[in-house]
Amino acid sequence: MAYSKHIYDTATDKLNSRRMSALSVADYRKEQVYNLFPRLKEIEQSLTSIGVSTAKAVLSGKDAVKELTSLKEKSTALQEEYKALLVKNGYSEDYLEPHFVCDKCSDTGFVELDNKTVTCECYKKLLSDTACEELNKISPLSLSTFDTFKLSYYSETPDKNGNIPYNRMSKIYSFCLDYAMEFSKKSKGIIMKGSTGLGKTHLSLAIANEVIKKGFSVVYVSAPDILSKLEREHFSYEYSREQEIMQSLFDCDLLILDDLGTEFSTQFTSTAIYNLFNTRINAGKPIIINTNLTGAELENAYSQRFVSRVMASCLMLDFIGSDIRSLL
Ligand SMILES: Nc1ncnc2c1ncn2[C@@H]1O[C@H](COP(=O)(O)OP(=O)(O)O)[C@@H](O)[C@H]1O
Ligand SMILES: [Mg+2]
Ligand SMILES: [Zn+2]
Secondary structure (H helix, E strand, C coil), X not given: CCCCHHHHHHHHHHHHHHHHHHHHHHHHHHHHHHHHCHHHHHHHHHHHHHHHHHHHHHHHCCCCHHHHHHHHHHHHHHHHHHHHHHHHCCCCCCCCCCCCCCCCCCCXXXXXXXXXXEECHHHHHHHHHHHHHHHHHXXXXXXXXXXXXXXXXXXXXCCCCCCCHHHHHHHHHHHHHHHHHCCCCCCCEEEEECCCCCCHHHHHHHHHHHHHHCCCCEEEEEHHHHHHHHHHHHHXXXXXXXXXXXXXXHHCCEEEEEEXXXXXXXXXXXXXXXXXXXXXXXXXXXXXXXXXXXXXXXXHHCCHXXXXXXXXXXXXXXXXXXXXXXXX
């Protein structure tokens, strides 16, 4: 997957600072602990000089097996003494070693596999998270959480269809809370349907916040914003930027597409939407879609076949009530 230079630079900076901070914590600890227990420093120096002797013995080319064995024994004994001294004084054995975020690559971003240097999973994740963050910058995750969502805004009087908004919304609220708590990469998608001001954006952001806390990558975008941005990049021939945005929309664990149906519809936007949904549905990756359109309006705006395919991959939540904003 190709990311822009900006994404690479940002992710690489993060990786370097992880590594540097692990190394400097270890250096700092050594300084403190060596002051208290100078024997540790002596051991470290002896180990270094054994290392040098070992290298010399190997390079000398003569049969150095005996010498090497003796050096190895000395070094093992010193290492044991070093660890024992730490433990005796209340530290863990590895207290003075750098503690990298990723054990596999020691935060270098690369590992050896079958004699080849390959990108470590942690670096791939960092790149994809950075790309998500860049997208979320366009539409920052607000402070909409489950805690700030109030059910008291919904009426307990039946609406014209005989449904009680308070009851319906209580169910929707618990559904969304469970969904967020049990989220996995294979969760179903959700369609939140209903007129403006009923809390669709609020609840989908609440889900986003919880799912992010669990360590998943989430992209929240509004359909009109992202589609016009993609279209702009496309027609200014910024294909790599367009591809990068598309890739983040495909790759993230959870995509939230807000206000679907309010975009200015063109051939380009329709194709982008079909493409996006097909790719995610085929990969079994969840999308949360919010829309003010009714089922019939959706079929009118896209195709009936497309709408039924999307619906089959999603759970439908019908929001009812009256515009919360008139109560705020
Ligand atoms: N149940 C609720 N409790 C608290 N605030 C709410 C609730 N529902 C909506 N809001 C607030 O009202 C405003 C409009 O809601 P929003 O989620 O944007 O509605 P929608 O996306 O359905 O149009 C937002 O500021 C949102 O935080
Ligand atoms: Mg909304
Ligand atoms: Zn790694």
